[in-house]
Each structure stands twice: as C-alpha cells, then as structure tokens.
Amino acid sequence: MEILxxxxxxxPRSAWFRLPxxxxxxxxxxxxxxxxLGLAWITVSDPALNAPAAPAAPSPSVVAVTAPPPRPAPxxxxxxxxxxxxxxxxxxxxxYDVDAGTAHQVRGLPPRxxxxxxxxxxxxxxxxxxxxxxxxxxxxxxxVLRRGSDRARLLARGAWPKPAPDGAWLWRWYTxxxxxxxxxxxxxxxxxxxxxIDCMFDVSEETRLGLIGRRNEPGGPAxxxxxxxxxxxxxxTYRAPDPIxxxxxxxxxxxxxxxxxxxxSGVPRSLGRLPVLPxxxxxQVKASPDGALLGFVFTTVxxxxxxxxxxxxxxxxxxxxxxxxxxxxxSASIKTLQWTWTHDGRIALAADFERRGQRIVVWRPGAEGMxxxxxxxxxxxxxxxxxxxxx
Numbered sequence: 001m002e003i004l005x006x007x008x009x010x011x012p013r014s015a016w017f018r019l020p021x022x023x024x025x026x027x028x029x030x031x032x033x034x035x036x037l038g039l040a041w042i043t044v045s046d047p048a049l050n051a052p053a054a055p056a057a058p059s060p061s062v063v064a065v066t067a068p069p070p071r072p073a074p075x076x077x078x079x080x081x082x083x084x085x086x087x088x089x090x091x092x093x094x095x096y097d098v099d100a101g102t103a104h105q106v107r108g109l110p111p112r113x114x115x116x117x118x119x120x121x122x123x124x125x126x127x128x129x130x131x132x133x134x135x136x137x138x139x140x141x142x143x144v145l146r147r148g149s150d151r152a153r154l155l156a157r158g159a160w161p162k163p164a165p166d167g168a169w170l171w172r173w174y175t176x177x178x179x180x181x182x183x184x185x186x187x188x189x190x191x192x193x194x195x196x197i198d199c200m201f202d203v204s205e206e207t208r209l210g211l212i213g214r215r216n217e218p219g220g221p222a223x224x225x226x227x228x229x230x231x232x233x234x235x236x237t238y239r240a241p242d243p244i245x246x247x248x249x250x251x252x253x254x255x256x257x258x259x260x261x262x263x264x265s266g267v268p269r270s271l272g273r274l275p276v277l278p279x280x281x282x283x284q285v286k287a288s289p290d291g292a293l294l295g296f297v298f299t300t301v302x303x304x305x306x307x308x309x310x311x312x313x314x315x316x317x318x319x320x321x322x323x324x325x326x327x328x329x330x331s332a333s334i335k336t337l338q339w340t341w342t343h344d345g346r347i348a349l350a351a352d353f354e355r356r357g358q359r360i361v362v363w364r365p366g367a368e369g370m371x372x373x374x375x376x377x378x379x380x381x382x383x384x385x386x387x388x389x390x391x
Contacts, residue, residue: 074327074329074330074331075330075331075353075354075355075356076327076330076331076332076353076354076356076359076361076372077327077372078356078372079356079359079372079373079374080371080372082099083098083099083362083371083373084099085098085099085362085371085373086098086099086389087099087342087348087362087387087389088387088388088389088391089340089348089350089360089385089386089387089388089389090106090118090126090145090384090385090386090387090388091118091338091350091378091382091384091385092115092116092117092118092378092379092381092382092383092384093105093106093109093116093118093128093130093379093382094106094378094379094382095150095388096360096375098360098362098373098375101373101374101375103375103376104150105379106128106145106150106151106152107150107151107152108143108151108152108153108154109128109130109143109152110130110141113130113131113381114131114381115129115130115131115381115382115383116128116129116130116379116381116382116383117129117130117160117383117384118383118384118385118386119161119162119163119384119386120163120386120387121144121161121163121167121168121186122163122165123147123390124146124147125144125145125146125147125186126144126145126386126388127142127143127144127145127155127161127163127168128142128143128144128145128152129141129142129143129158129159129160129161130143131159139157140157140158140159141154141155141156141157141158142154142155142156142157142158142159142161142168142170143155144186147391148391155168155184155186155188156170156184156188157170157172158170158171158172158182159171159172159173162203162204162205162206162211163205163206164183164205164206165206166185166191167183167184167185167186167191168183168184168186169181169182169183169203169206169211170182170183170184171203172194173199175199176199177199178196178199179196179197179198179199179201180194180195180196180197181194181195181197181203181234182194182195183231192231195233195234197234198215200215200216201213201214201215201216201227201229201234202214202215202216203229206231207228207246208246208248208249209228209238209246209249209251209264210228210229210230210231210237210238211228211229211230211231211234212226212227212228212244212245212246213226213227213228213229214226214227214244215227215236225239225240225241226239226240226241226243226244226253227239227240227244228244228246228251228264237264238251238264240253240255240260240262240268241253241254241255241260243282243283243284243285244285245285245286245287245294246287247287247291247294247317248291249263249264250262250263251263251264252285252287252294253268254274254278254282254283254285255268257273257274257277257278258270258271258272258273258274259271259272259273259274259315271315271320272320274296274298274313275313275322275324276296276298276311276313278298279300279301281299281300281301283296283297283298283299284296284297284339286339286340286341287341288341288345289341289343289344289345290345291317292316292317292318293314293315293316293317293345293365294314294315294317295312295313295314295339295341295347295365296312296313296314296315297310297311297312297337297339297349298310298311298312298313298329299311299334299337300329301334306333306354307331307332307333307353307354308331308332308333308334309329309330309331310328310329310330310331310332310334310337310351311324311325311328311329311330312324312325312328312339312347312349312363313325314347314365316365323365323366325347325361325363325365325370326363326367326368326369326370327370330353331353331354331355332351332352332353332354333351333352333353333354334351335352336350336351336352336358336378337349337350337351338350338351338383338384338385339385340385340386340387341387342362342387342389343387343389343390345364345365346362346363346364346365347361347362347363347364347365348360348361348362348385348387349361349362349363350375350378350385352377357374357377358374358375358376358377358378359372359373359374359375360372360373360375361373
C-alpha cells in the first residue's frame, strides 16, 4: 500500500513514475508523485491514559478481497457564515488568516522555485524546503522560519528536512543509488555528519524510539515497511507494517485492516479493525498534540478521475472509540490534499473539493458540525500544512 499525506512529498522510488527534469545530472519528483508519496508522522509525549484498551480482534484475511467496492463520495457542503476559528495556517510558503480571509507569502525565499514544503520543528520554528532550479535534491535549500517573524533564513544545503528534538535531519539525494542523511541544529551547527543511507529508505521524524521511516521494497510502495532507525548509525532497530506512528514509547501500525499497538520489545496487541478498509493506498496517521487521538485519512483512488473519495476518522485511545468527520467521505483532489492537527486538538484540512473549489475544513473530533472556509488557490508546488496560531 502507498502512503498518502501532506508531508513531505517523497522522493522517486521506482522507475515507473520517475520523470527527468534536467538530464543528465538528476531527477526531480513530479507534483503528483510528490503528494502521493508524502509522509506525515507526528510524535508526542504519551499522556496518562487510564481507559482500558479495546478487546483484541482476530486479524482479517486479505483486505483487498473483502473490501466492498467504492461508492461515489458526496460533495462538500457550501461555506457557511463568517468563521470564528482563530487559526493561522501555513501552506507551503503562504500564511493564511482563516477568519480574515487574507494571505501573504513568507519572505526570504528564492523568487524562482518549483516547490516549497513546510513542516513544524517544535513550537518555535518551521522548516521550509525549496529548490533553486537545481538538478538534484542535494542542491536544494532548507530554510528556518522563527516564531514572531515572516522572513525565513537559510539553514543548510539539502532537502526534505525531518524534525528532531534538537534540530533537523536533511537529505542529500544525488542518484538512485547515492543518498546521504545528516543532522543540523536550527542555528546551522552540524550535529551528525552526512552518512550514506540506502536510497530505498524514507525518513520522516526523530522520536525517543529513533528515526521513523519506511523502506520501499523493489516491488514498489505496496511492499513498503515501517521502520525505526538508530540515529547513531542509521541501522534498522524495529520493523512494522505501514503506516507507523509513535506516541510516547508505543508504536501504532496497521496490518491487514487491523490497528495494532506495540512496545518495540513487546508483542503487538490488536485494537480492532479499522472502520474503513484501505484500498490500494494506506491511510495516513497522525497523533494529536496530547497523544490521546489518532487521526486517519482514508483515500480511494481512481486513476482516471480528477477527484477521489476522502474519509477522515479519529481513534480515541482513551475510550477505544472511532469518530467520523461529518460529511465524509467527500470528493476531493488528493493532489491538493494537506492536513494537520491544530495546537488545540482540532483537525484542519485543505484541498480542492469537487464542485466547491479550494476550501479549508476545520473540525473538532466528536463535534457534530464543522467549519468550511473558502480560500484562494495556493501557489503551484505548495506542500505541508502547519498551524501557526500560537505564534
């Protein structure tokens, strides 16, 4: 299964979707592949959760066979009265005031660029990865945007910065067989030197259990495994089915349509079947800031259709109950789909919705209603949604 998400657009993994950008030096990822192979894992400290876990459920048989055929998704409701969300969201290089309906670009970035991807680096900074028209990802630039400023500062040469408690991991991707990964602090000081890494690995974030990532097998994204890597030498210390998210010291993963929790040295425990059976694309999973909720975005892809069925569900770890975002499944373009948890435990989702256009949807899990806001189309190549409201 393939990971869908808003961070970051992944690097090319197999020849069938690679397109040359400027031969012969390197390859760049087309926009569709960038979004379809995005990663997004969020790590948070594990809160005190005393509710009993859901009873174990037997693993189902082959999911693809038992899943019912997809049905056409409904259209998103129209935007309502003036919103009162209080949110300020960064999408790629553009900051949106959701309630005021205004937007302005981050300053300090190169004027000519193909893409800009943003990711939170703790509560005080945002990492922005962008290109300068270079041929390989090793020639791209990473910027840092500090709290209280709208001007980004050049941090280092590299691409796809991965957040860490004390800085960021940066990729240098030269060819299909030559990749490197290194770590810097947010002031540019090098923490770990660049080290060769198998180009089939894709890393998303450093946690207390190690670097979260996945390894794409030669057969393609459908054969990817979730992994944990040791930061010191980038060796695999743990392997689990995709997708994988870490909450405190616990790993959550999905296998054969069943949600599982596991301590790295323990035995996986079944938390029951997913409410939606994945079809071709694995759900993207992110934990809420307090770790109590796990957000899932399920997508059913039709290659020939401009819009796909998108459904948002939330698993409450305290009660072992599933919650559904109202009006989902809904028809939207996954090429534009970006989503994040907000600082106060809401889900914000931005996309191009069928017959509605560009909309931001804000929902608090458990609420019967949601807020739908119209916004202008983001610049081409804008990826990653970050909540900057607390700034």
